[in-house]
Amino acid sequence: xxxxxxxxxxxxxxxxxxxxxxxxxxxxxxxxxxxxxxxxxxxxxxxxxxxxxxxxxxxxxxxxxxxxxxxxxxxxxxxxxxxxxxxxxxxxxxxxxxxxxxxxxxxxxxxxxxxxxxxxxxxxxxxxxxxxxxxxxxxxxxxxxxxxxxxxxxxxxxxxxxxxxxxxxxxxxxxxxxxxxxxxxxxxxxxxxxxxxxxxxxxxxxxxxxxxxxxxxxxxxxxxxxxxxxxxxxxxxxxxxxxxxxxxxxxxxxxxxxxxxxxxxxxxxxxxxxxxxxxxxxxxxxxxxxxxxxxxxxxxxxxxxxxxxxxxxxxxxxxxxxxxxxxxxxxxxxxxxxxxxxxxxxxxxxxxxxxxxxxxxxxxxxxxxxxxxxxxxxxxxxxxxxxxxxxxxxxxxxxxxxxxxxxxxxxxxxx
Amino acid sequence: xxxxxxxxxxxxxxxxxxxxxxxxxxxxxxxxxxxxxxxxxxxxxxxxxxxxxxxxxxxxxxxxxxxxxxxxxxxxxxxxxxxxxxxxxxxxxxxxxxxxxxxxxxxxxxxxxxxxxxxxxxxxxxxxxxxxxxx
Numbered sequence: 001x002x003x004x005x006x007x008x009x010x011x012x013x014x015x016x017x018x019x020x021x022x023x024x025x026x027x028x029x030x031x032x033x034x035x036x037x038x039x040x041x042x043x044x045x046x047x048x049x050x051x052x053x054x055x056x057x058x059x060x061x062x063x064x065x066x067x068x069x070x071x072x073x074x075x076x077x078x079x080x081x082x083x084x085x086x087x088x089x090x091x092x093x094x095x096x097x098x099x100x101x102x103x104x105x106x107x108x109x110x111x112x113x114x115x116x117x118x119x120x121x122x123x124x125x126x127x128x129x130x131x132x133x134x135x136x137x138x139x140x141x142x143x144x145x146x147x148x149x150x151x152x153x154x155x156x157x158x159x160x161x162x163x164x165x166x167x168x169x170x171x172x173x174x175x176x177x178x179x180x181x182x183x184x185x186x187x188x189x190x191x192x193x194x195x196x197x198x199x200x201x202x203x204x205x206x207x208x209x210x211x212x213x214x215x216x217x218x219x220x221x222x223x224x225x226x227x228x229x230x231x232x233x234x235x236x237x238x239x240x241x242x243x244x245x246x247x248x249x250x251x252x253x254x255x256x257x258x259x260x261x262x263x264x265x266x267x268x269x270x271x272x273x274x275x276x277x278x279x280x281x282x283x284x285x286x287x288x289x290x291x292x293x294x295x296x297x298x299x300x301x302x303x304x305x306x307x308x309x310x311x312x313x314x315x316x317x318x319x320x321x322x323x324x325x326x327x328x329x330x331x332x333x334x335x336x337x338x339x340x341x342x343x344x345x346x347x348x349x350x351x352x353x354x355x356x357x358x359x360x361x362x363x364x365x366x367x368x369x370x371x372x373x374x375x376x377x378x379x380x381x382x383x384x385x386x387x388x389x390x391x392x393x394x395x396x397x398x399x400x401x402x403x404x405x406x407x408x409x410x411x412x413x414x415x
Numbered sequence: 416x417x418x419x420x421x422x423x424x425x426x427x428x429x430x431x432x433x434x435x436x437x438x439x440x441x442x443x444x445x446x447x448x449x450x451x452x453x454x455x456x457x458x459x460x461x462x463x464x465x466x467x468x469x470x471x472x473x474x475x476x477x478x479x480x481x482x483x484x485x486x487x488x489x490x491x492x493x494x495x496x497x498x499x500x501x502x503x504x505x506x507x508x509x510x511x512x513x514x515x516x517x518x519x520x521x522x523x524x525x526x527x528x529x530x531x532x533x534x535x536x537x538x539x540x541x542x543x544x545x546x547x548x549x550x
Contacts, residue, residue, distance in 0.1 A: 141465050145508065
């Protein structure tokens, strides 16, 4: 007898395979995706009680295909009917999708006609096999809202006539980059939320890691895929130490490093080591390398800042991203002192206008430079601008700490 | 490098007790209502709408103050000095700050008497979310 958890894991693995069979056979991604969802739900309720069918994938394909015919029959226009009858005639329940089909499905969900933000829920449902309700919970919106968002995304794919095939070689790099970006955003969404009242969302990080592992199996020779997986593992390893007992944020320098997950760090570093000597180094590999240096330092003081600084320099040249410049300024301050870091912030105000991270970094560097008044001002500016509750508490806490210290000094100096 | 994937905003519409809505022609009232319905429909279809409510008028409103020990002090109505009252709100989950501003602008441009836009000020406030992943 299978447990519910076993069944759920199996269904999640089978979901994209069943969907590729249906899309390959009937051509309509949007309706096929709905049909597979219903077949998955049917299996999730029946299998734990009645046991697994002899051929689980065949069962799902048959049920989903039946459901798809229902969907098409009920469509008022009934325009698909003849095609469908023809297609059904050729159906065999033992179709086995090849590896490229599952990949093509992922490329379809992460197609450039969709914003990454539409691609995310679609990928989670079609490839990850999550239900709409689970995705809605993860993103803290009503189920109806998420259902609308997914169907809007599928509609967009349909009217854009996006073909179901692997990207051609000339678009390969840019298409792969979008897929990686979508997985990265899913990971971040879960990781960012793994403190405070939204712990349920951490599942998204695990889901992103699962999808990245599957993608790496399919594309073992793409160094950036491996780089992304390594980055996720090396970041996720720190999660247990990232929040204190009351859900408050603990900055990297103050984290209890004995709580970091050594197994994840080992795996991440092994992946990175295997891939770095290869061809062109990409941005995920560089980010993973920076994460690895942090993870390898037994204490915050032992962090190899010169190497982190060099890697941020490479990343800055590669991406031109002002957030990288901001992080590089911190590394520079750790190597050459706070004045150098503050100088590196010059010019960022126009590129990151009103961004709380710029104020937060400036406050931190001013504190390092021994300017508590300037630090308090910028901690409070950052606190007012952030839209994260935990971060606001941390920033106002820093301002209060510096004020408290100043008061103590004043007390001592007055007789 | 990118932060949260979507952002939630509260888009608030105010109402001034001095607004002579009761003097609008039925056609103007209908046009205004239709405009709002259309926005609501669009937000729903796009999967952007998280919640939307209209609030009852000041006549049905109470202010409660309490020290946690004695019986709470309950007064009628809204703050007496308030010139603008919260009339209703949309909570939206959108791709960008710009999109939230766009929704507010369309709401503000709802037709008033004679079809002229009311240009009512609409308040847009981000809803607090999780910390960024840099941590």
